[in-house]
Amino acid sequence: MAEPLLAIRGISKSFGSVAANVDISFEVAPGEILGLIGPNGAGKSSLFNIIAGSIVPDRGEILFAGRRISGIGAVACARLGIGRTFQVVRSFDSMTVLENVMVGAFLHARRSAAAMRAAGEVIAFCGLAGRQDVPAHRLSPPDKRRLEIARALATRPRLLLLDEMLTGLTPTEAREGMQLVRDLRAQGITIIMVEHVMEVLLPLIDRAIVLDLGRKLLEGRPAEIVRHPDVIRAYLGDRYVA
């Protein structure tokens, strides 16, 4: 692998007696789309929060573009170029779509005209052009997901973390979402995405990490993952293992 954009080294995190992440290590290459798969409570979101800086790990370190970022906090991570969405959507509900995305654009823009221009471009890219002046709280669920991506994108991230952005969407909406992810990669953005449903994720990703009960079960290309007995066991239970 080329010089990795992100290197996770021996990350562990417990909440009380719950071990959310246990000794997780992997690397992400620039331009890659990495899938993070695992059943409920596997520790996917917890790991996302650690990479994005909003949770400090108990042990281990994270390097982003060669720089140690574990412990520096969510604000510093965002400024270094890590963008994220949340599993439970968090929009700024007193603002319109345009204003939401301008907040992100203001990370680089000083003047509001510049922020507005940058936000407009990102909004169009994410397929929300007709919705600019709609209050965020009025958006449909799939549009809210797009808004979160647009807002993160406005900060011009190098790495984008997408937590279950396709969950709960109709097949058509999910296909549009997948196309958006491909477009993002074409822009040169490295992506890590969490998803429950493997069928949607597998055709999209270059590589997957499977987590179960906080541990890394395995790592590999999509085709290897689906055939692996451990994955089948984790998802469907022992009796399905041939």
Added chain:
Amino acid sequence: MAGAARGTLTMRRRREILLGAAILVFLALLPLGVGNVYLRGLIVLTLLYAGLAQAWNILGGYCGQISLGHALYFGIGAYTSTLLLTRLGVSPLFGMFAGGVLSGGAAFLVGLPCFRLSGHYYVIATLVIGMMVALLAANWDFINAAQGITIPFHQESWTDLAFRTAILPFHYVMLAYAALIWLIAWLIEGSRWGFFWRAVKDDVAAARSLGISIYPSKLAAAAISGAATGIGGVLYAHYIGFIDPDSTLDLSLSVLIALPAVVGGIGTLWGPLLGAAVLIPVQQLSVAWLGSAAGGIDLMVYGALIMALALARPEGLVSFFQGRAREEAADHG
């Protein structure tokens, strides 16, 4: 389509400034139509509270940090300029500056420990600090303790803000004040800081994920809000010509500063003005008609009105005017 939509925010802001200018002209001409001295006094007070409530709104409305201690900043402004004038002969024009800086600094200092607290604790902390300072001031001889300070009248002077009959000149002083704070709020709404503050109010975790530092944002909002409130305190002191802890530092004043913004529409440009225009006359008239002899009936009337408004329009009075526009936006969406 996208181009037209992109202009909406810009156009809205342009409409606001035009409407603001129209209201300013109207209010500047208002004394021509209102001869009654009592009514003129009422308008002066309303303008003061429109400015104060907007100052409060900068922190409470835009940044979402509800303060019940803003009388502290008002009082610091009032005392600073009064002491400077009566003890050192310094003009209130400088007093305004000094009062603004000191009250802004005080709001910053209160924020340093209190913004480490979460949620409702900030409200309680500001309330307690405000009451503590009022108590201390009432026992502090250097500032004449509970007796208060009278500003003696020597001669008519704009630089001393001293007038034989103060009402008409102060109509324009308070109008300038209310207009200035409104303009500051308008500028904040369109600025980088304003966007950050609203993001902090709406969702802290999402704001952090976009690179916004929460604590400095709150401190900046508090400092500006406190300074704007303190300038109002300075103007009040020279208008009335007498200050004491009861009239400049009391908890009831903190509530009176916050209420117009809350009733009118928190975090909006027009809410504080609208709220002041409704609440201050009602409050003053119920005091005048029912009198303090009735023992708090004025407060009951006042309280009942606020309850009724809160039930009828939880989003504030501005929503009377916004209802149409919102629905139209939704139809297009």
